[in-house]
Amino acid sequence: MQAVDLSHEDIHTYLARHQRKELLRFLTCGSVDDGKSTLIGRLLHDTKMIYEDQLAAVKRDSEKVGTTGAGEIDLALLTDGLRAEREQGITIDVAYRYFSTDRRKFIIADTPGHEQYTRNMATGASTCQLAIILIDARHGVQTQTRRHSFIVSLLGIRHVVVAINKMDLVGFSQEVFERIKDDYTGFVAKLGLPDITFIPMSALKGDNVASRSDAMPWFSGPPLLDHLETVHIASDHNLTDLRFPVQFVIRPNLDFRGFAGTVASGILRKGDEVTVLPSGKRSKVKSIVTQDGELEEAFAPQAVTVTLTDEVDVSRGDMLVHPDNLPHISSQIEAMVVWMAEQSLVPGRTYTLKQTTRQVTAEVAAFRHGVEVNTLEQRPVARLELNEVGHVQLSLTQPLVCDPYRTNPATGAFILIDRLTNNTVGAGMILESGGRDAWGAQPAPLLKLRESLITNTEREQRFGHTPVTVLLVGLTGSGKSRIAFALERRLWDEGRAATVLYGQNMRQGLNRDLGFTADDRSENLRRSAEVAKLMNDAGLIAIAAFVAPHEAVREKAKQVIGTDRVIEVFCTAPMDVLRSRDQSGAYHLADQGKIAQMPGVTATFEEPKSPDLVLQTDQINVDESVNRIIQMMKEKGQLR
Amino acid sequence: MSSSRYNLTHLKVLEAESIHIIREVAAEFERPVMLYSIGKDSAVMLHLAQKAFYPGRLPFPLLHVDTTWKFRAMIEFRDRFCREQGLDLKIWTNPEGKAQNINPFDHGSKKHTDIMKTVALKQALNHYQFDAAFGGARRDEEKSRAKERVYSFRDNLHQWDPKNQRPELWNLFNGKVNKGESIRAFPLSNWTELDVWQYIHLESIPIVPLYFADVRPVVERDGTLIMVDDDRMRLRPGEQPMMKRVRFRTLGCYPLTGAVESNATTLPEIIEEMLLAKNSERQGRMIDHDETGSMEQKKREGYF
Numbered sequence A: 001m002q003a004v005d006l007s008h009e010d011i012h013t014y015l016a017r018h019q020r021k022e023l024l025r026f027l028t029c030g031s032v033d034d035g036k037s038t039l040i041g042r043l044l045h046d047t048k049m050i051y052e053d054q055l056a057a058v059k060r061d062s063e064k065v066g067t068t069g070a071g072e073i074d075l076a077l078l079t080d081g082l083r084a085e086r087e088q089g090i091t092i093d094v095a096y097r098y099f100s101t102d103r104r105k106f107i108i109a110d111t112p113g114h115e116q117y118t119r120n121m122a123t124g125a126s127t128c129q130l131a132i133i134l135i136d137a138r139h140g141v142q143t144q145t146r147r148h149s150f151i152v153s154l155l156g157i158r159h160v161v162v163a164i165n166k167m168d169l170v171g172f173s174q175e176v177f178e179r180i181k182d183d184y185t186g187f188v189a190k191l192g193l194p195d196i197t198f199i200p201m202s203a204l205k206g207d208n209v210a211s212r213s214d215a216m217p218w219f220s221g222p223p224l225l226d227h228l229e230t231v232h233i234a235s236d237h238n239l240t241d242l243r244f245p246v247q248f249v250i251r252p253n254l255d256f257r258g259f260a261g262t263v264a265s266g267i268l269r270k271g272d273e274v275t276v277l278p279s280g281k282r283s284k285v286k287s288i289v290t291q292d293g294e295l296e297e298a299f300a301p302q303a304v305t306v307t308l309t310d311e312v313d314v315s316r317g318d319m320l321v322h323p324d325n326l327p328h329i330s331s332q333i334e335a336m337v338v339w340m341a342e343q344s345l346v347p348g349r350t351y352t353l354k355q356t357t358r359q360v361t362a363e364v365a366a367f368r369h370g371v372e373v374n375t376l377e378q379r380p381v382a383r384l385e386l387n388e389v390g391h392v393q394l395s396l397t398q399p400l401v402c403d404p405y406r407t408n409p410a411t412g413a414f415i416l417i418d419r420l421t422n423n424t425v426g427a428g429m430i431l432e433s434g435g436r437d438a439w440g441a442q443p444a445p446l447l448k449l450r451e452s453l454i455t456n457t458e459r460e461q462r463f464g465h466t467p468v469t470v471l472l473v474g475l476t477g478s479g480k481s482r483i484a485f486a487l488e489r490r491l492w493d494e495g496r497a498a499t500v501l502y503g504q505n506m507r508q509g510l511n512r513d514l515g516f517t518a519d520d521r522s523e524n525l526r527r528s529a530e531v532a533k534l535m536n537d538a539g540l541i542a543i544a545a546f547v548a549p550h551e552a553v554r555e556k557a558k559q560v561i562g563t564d565r566v567i568e569v570f571c572t573a574p575m576d577v578l579r580s581r582d583q584s585g586a587y588h589l590a591d592q593g594k595i596a597q598m599p600g601v602t603a604t605f606e607e608p609k610s611p612d613l614v615l616q617t618d619q620i621n622v623d624e625s626v627n628r629i630i631q632m633m634k635e636k637g638q639l640r
Numbered sequence B: 001m002s003s004s005r006y007n008l009t010h011l012k013v014l015e016a017e018s019i020h021i022i023r024e025v026a027a028e029f030e031r032p033v034m035l036y037s038i039g040k041d042s043a044v045m046l047h048l049a050q051k052a053f054y055p056g057r058l059p060f061p062l063l064h065v066d067t068t069w070k071f072r073a074m075i076e077f078r079d080r081f082c083r084e085q086g087l088d089l090k091i092w093t094n095p096e097g098k099a100q101n102i103n104p105f106d107h108g109s110k111k112h113t114d115i116m117k118t119v120a121l122k123q124a125l126n127h128y129q130f131d132a133a134f135g136g137a138r139r140d141e142e143k144s145r146a147k148e149r150v151y152s153f154r155d156n157l158h159q160w161d162p163k164n165q166r167p168e169l170w171n172l173f174n175g176k177v178n179k180g181e182s183i184r185a186f187p188l189s190n191w192t193e194l195d196v197w198q199y200i201h202l203e204s205i206p207i208v209p210l211y212f213a214d215v216r217p218v219v220e221r222d223g224t225l226i227m228v229d230d231d232r233m234r235l236r237p238g239e240q241p242m243m244k245r246v247r248f249r250t251l252g253c254y255p256l257t258g259a260v261e262s263n264a265t266t267l268p269e270i271i272e273e274m275l276l277a278k279n280s281e282r283q284g285r286m287i288d289h290d291e292t293g294s295m296e297q298k299k300r301e302g303y304f
């Protein structure tokens, strides 16, 4: 700051300009001696952030302890508040530094030390939009370069600058630069980093840092500072998926009930329909309140207070979303975890998991694999040690309302807290609900289907029926289960071989790993359809009773079984009848928000478009329902 | 420059981040308090807190640790502002220190600050059993603060253990403490001095008039201008108060706070002076000069 030049404009113009700056947060990563401190010192110095008294102190110290030789200022000393600590063996982590130019304010997350590197880097990277990866031009791409790049991609940083430093020590050679660039491009391809910029520089001498280098006329790109000032970050924010985690309920008087929070992503508008998750309650945005006046809309990362038109129950940890754009709700998540504690991550131990404003208890259900940070190799693991990274499956005591980190870092990130020490021990990034959607999955190659030696005709002759699947669908309380078991009894009594596939029974065995999210319901039905198919293949009549709320999923199930082998029966009754029949209390619990995504209450139920039979179960009894099904099967020639 | 309509300026981003932190602490702790030092950073922090809970009131009280040696203008400002805004202000002075008449003249700045500020603060925190205390400190203030957490963990003696700080990722703060332990929360961590001044200007936040230049009685002592704020000021032989146009860049106990000569009477003028300044802010704060690395030391002992 020793020489901000105000001679060309007055202070008011200056202020007006500086009030419109953007903020860019970036991370510097490099191995020891790549020149990271020198680069940061250079940026601070060249943007006039250093006061004369500070600079004088550094000049003095340069002569005493500097590494730069006579006459040259060791700019690394400007940021070396931490070097002393390193010597004292104190945990070194992230140091934050600030500078600004006319266009942007910058926050540097500086992560020194390499023992705790993974942990520190992940911490620093978590808030950054850009990463500078330093490479010493003399040494080229190193193991550490790979590690840095992996962590950068793991934490979802979209903009990377590869700073090829110490170009003065390789004669400012274009060839060296191009070779390192090719090397880097080669290995980084699989990380899928979307925006990579290479800049040859000398942090020590200032070439291509704040100003273009005369020594490297062959380089036509902008110097680092220009790039930092102009790199396009506006579109990094997710403006599509509204996620508003409620932080605090403001209730100054009986007439005002405001839900305060930070918009995590998307745009919230006055008048919008919103769904409160996990309860699934609906309401409308009445107003978006701030002390500076009401807003028509709010977007990330604005901190606002929302009021709703209805008296719905909303508290801290809930999330407001648009009804047509729902996040995942699951108590089983797949995630990449960076482990940060001496005591290793092991299955069976419970941790507190904090995501958005929600806290749940979590434990590892399975280790999928570990990732070797230096080579990116995957290997089987049974635990995660300090500074290791791995893909795990976590089981939670309550469902999380979340998105994959890749599409929405604000709702896809979590920390794990040790329940005894209270320490933050892990950082997690939720993955796509991987593998859940198995409908379209291809079987492994080289598998052959073997035909049974018994033909379908032989089976039909023995059992006296065509093996079909009676698919009974309908909401809880619609009577489908009672009809299913009565039908099974009737068929049995008539000498047929039939069996019920009952949703709740399936969930206690084959499907015990599934919950009640749309994804899990879908998978529940897929597996059941596969079982029905096996039974039909064996010649049995399968009676399947499922809520199966989605038409598309039912269609897929029919295709698995064989469309011509399925009889779709829709069991239905008015809602008040359904509720009055419900013995398990599911509707009541759903009303209270204790069951998430209950079809007919807080999740949609799509009525079958063209069922083979509709049973209005408030008008006919179970026997009559069974009669009608049997009659239809006879008409179709399925029962002889 | 921000062009798109869905792009916030850096000050708006900082504001939102601070509000998020303040709400998070208020939601997760049982008995939070906001340390109110009456300075410009406190003014900004308090302003942000009011925004965070608007139209509601602050869900926590303010605490001022009064050493009894603050500038009179600070105390006047404090009382008027808190009354006007209807704020719940707790004032604490170390009773033993007061009984022993601890003062900067007889006991030196270090001992005075230790007893009347550091010890007093701990007494107050224990007395009210606060488990989280907001402070207005910024990371850009000093080299050793650069790595300070937003939630700075303190053991049951209010001590800061550098080896026992938690990693902070994203905006997911870990507010778990055992009984007796506490945190200091720093919502202004990512603000710079320039940000603070710009924000005060932009939001017209009231600040103590001592920040603006005026003619005031001062003496020159050890190369620093000290204001003669009341008749407790002990003049050394030969010292003669003189009227000078001065202002303060930081505020504290008046016998320990250096003034700078200045003509800046408006916020833009203050900012202009700051931009042209050749030396860093803390020079006006005498407690830092007592011994090297003193901030670090103070922090461990429990004063920030």
Ligand SMILES: Nc1nc2c(ncn2[C@@H]2O[C@H](COP(=O)(O)OP(=O)(O)O)[C@@H](O)[C@H]2O)c(=O)[nH]1
Pocket (backbone or CB within 6 Å): A030, A031, A032, A033, A034, A035, A036, A037, A038, A039, A067, A068, A076, A165, A166, A167, A168, A169, A201, A202, A203, A204, A205
């Ligand atoms: N010749 C030359 N030396 C450099 C350059 N950048 C850094 N250095 C030197 O490399 C050494 C390590 O630099 P430093 O910034 O402390 O590295 P760090 O460990 O990554 O922070 C110091 O002696 C620096 O002066 C450069 O661009 N050219």
